[in-house]
Amino acid sequence: MSAPLRSHGTQLLRRLFKIRLPCWSVEVPAWREATRARTGLYTTEERQSQAGWIGGPVGKVFLISRLTVATLMVTIGSTPACKRASAPARAEKTQAPAKAAPDSPLTTMSRAAAAGPTSPGPTAPRPGASGRPIPGLRMDATHSAGAPIHAENLTIFPIYASVQANLGTFTTLQSALTAKTAEVREVGTGRPGQPSARPRPTVRHQRTTNPNPPATVTTQSESNRTVPAGEANSNPYAVSSDNRQAGGSGARVNQLEIVNRGDVPIVVLAGTVVKGGKQDRQIGQDFVIGPNQAVAVDAFCVEQGRWNPNRTGKATGGRFQAVDSLANLPVRNAGQYAANQSLVWKKVAEVNRDNAVKAGSGTLMATLDNAEIRKRRAALLGRITAQLGRVPHPRQVVGLAYAVDGRVRSVRWFFSNDLYRKFVGTLVNTAAVEALTAQAASRTSVRSSTAIEVNLASAADVRSFVQAFKKAAVRRRRVTRGLNDNVYYRSSQGYKSKAHLRNRGTDHPVSVDISAK
Numbered sequence: 001m002s003a004p005l006r007s008h009g010t011q012l013l014r015r016l017f018k019i020r021l022p023c024w025s026v027e028v029p030a031w032r033e034a035t036r037a038r039t040g041l042y043t044t045e046e047r048q049s050q051a052g053w054i055g056g057p058v059g060k061v062f063l064i065s066r067l068t069v070a071t072l073m074v075t076i077g078s079t080p081a082c083k084r085a086s087a088p089a090r091a092e093k094t095q096a097p098a099k100a101a102p103d104s105p106l107t108t109m110s111r112a113a114a115a116g117p118t119s120p121g122p123t124a125p126r127p128g129a130s131g132r133p134i135p136g137l138r139m140d141a142t143h144s145a146g147a148p149i150h151a152e153n154l155t156i157f158p159i160y161a162s163v164q165a166n167l168g169t170f171t172t173l174q175s176a177l178t179a180k181t182a183e184v185r186e187v188g189t190g191r192p193g194q195p196s197a198r199p200r201p202t203v204r205h206q207r208t209t210n211p212n213p214p215a216t217v218t219t220q221s222e223s224n225r226t227v228p229a230g231e232a233n234s235n236p237y238a239v240s241s242d243n244r245q246a247g248g249s250g251a252r253v254n255q256l257e258i259v260n261r262g263d264v265p266i267v268v269l270a271g272t273v274v275k276g277g278k279q280d281r282q283i284g285q286d287f288v289i290g291p292n293q294a295v296a297v298d299a300f301c302v303e304q305g306r307w308n309p310n311r312t313g314k315a316t317g318g319r320f321q322a323v324d325s326l327a328n329l330p331v332r333n334a335g336q337y338a339a340n341q342s343l344v345w346k347k348v349a350e351v352n353r354d355n356a357v358k359a360g361s362g363t364l365m366a367t368l369d370n371a372e373i374r375k376r377r378a379a380l381l382g383r384i385t386a387q388l389g390r391v392p393h394p395r396q397v398v399g400l401a402y403a404v405d406g407r408v409r410s411v412r413w414f415f416s417n418d419l420y421r422k423f424v425g426t427l428v429n430t431a432a433v434e435a436l437t438a439q440a441a442s443r444t445s446v447r448s449s450t451a452i453e454v455n456l457a458s459a460a461d462v463r464s465f466v467q468a469f470k471k472a473a474v475r476r477r478r479v480t481r482g483l484n485d486n487v488y489y490r491s492s493q494g495y496k497s498k499a500h501l502r503n504r505g506t507d508h509p510v511s512v513d514i515s516a517k
Helices: 003-017 030-039 044-051 080-095 105-115 173-178 220-224 229-234 329-336 341-354 371-388 417-441 449-454 459-467
Strands: 143-145 149-151 154-161 182-186 216-219 255-260 266-268 272-276 281-283 287-289 293-301 320-326 397-404 407-414 474-479 484-490 494-501 511-516
Touching: 143 459, 149 371, 154 371, 154 407, 154 417, 173 182, 173 266, 173 320, 182 320, 255 266, 255 287, 281 329, 287 293, 293 329, 293 341, 320 417, 329 341, 329 494, 329 511, 341 417, 371 417, 397 417, 397 459, 407 417, 407 459, 459 511
Parallel strands: 216 474
Antiparallel strands: 143 154, 149 154, 154 397, 182 255, 255 293, 266 287, 272 281, 272 320, 281 293, 397 407, 407 511, 474 484, 484 494, 494 511
């Protein structure tokens, strides 16, 4: 027992009971004291000494162990020797400077938000919201846009985060399909005894004339409801009249089932392209599929001319494979944000036309699987990924932004670096296809360095793009049949969505997507 505690115990008993009792303690060898300090383990004698035995006339009454949660440490000592022993320790404690308790992450974040934005250079490190410096140009309280990476008409920006949430471990749909722990299939094609997703009843608020109407709340199964043509035109988030069941087999154009047989949740991004089944599709919104769960998900057809279980002469069995790229941005926006199947088909046709590719079924895969485009994409990816591998503070990168021809097209970040690294290949592939499509549309596949320099985007452009949604009102909330809900926003520049785990609140979304119109 240390001398200061013996002295404090004596003073406490004097004040409470007005008594003087003899000093009593147990001598502790130096080696045992060192072991005790390192391990926190105590012998019986040491626990008795530190807890304190009341002796003398009172007798040995009680022992309170220091190992309990609320520890009362009282040692009786009133002799001059005890006082003299405690004096140097008290003096040392008085002279020692007080150590300030560290701020909690929430306190630090609040202070950073109250302090307002700073203006460091695009690549200069700055203190992050959690006290950790992050490079780049600050976009909000916890995220910044890093230095640009240029390759031809494409510019990539790493997105940094000073705070990363701990929401658990997740995997991607492509990884789960490769490991055979997941399956994507047409509705109604599950084997007997397998779980099958069932549609929920539709919940929809009536449209009002209020210029700032309350957010619309819908369930995931709304994507299978036939909507009058007039409503589809008046509501940018309505589902078009093409969103219907086709044929008599139970399969639906705008719905698929994803079965997760693994032990880890699967994150599926909106725009994920799956090929096979009765026609190629893109996933309509972000989904988190829980372990051992079968979920009905929104989907939009990206292959207008086929409705049969044979693809390129091979039977699909109603099953799908995932592609390593999201749909081109106009195609994804038509599904995820406009929810209009006819518009999706129109945008697919434009992408194929720009890339000068043809397919009898009109599938988007005519572009994504084209050998020449894949070759050029690989060359572009090599330049981008080599530079991404050299960005500073790589463990703080949680997402990417990309610009094509100097215009910011998309920003996507995740709650952690771990999840970002699982999707970085998909994000870069998507950006590369977007850049090559823009080149093909302008009919100049090889650009001069002068033309490229004229159309360079900067981190300031990314910040302006993200901050355009700072005051955007919630336009819609969607309750999925997975583990997440999605919140949608809209501004004059484009669209934004946040995917939240339903049981974790909205402070740390799984993913945030911002897309240009």
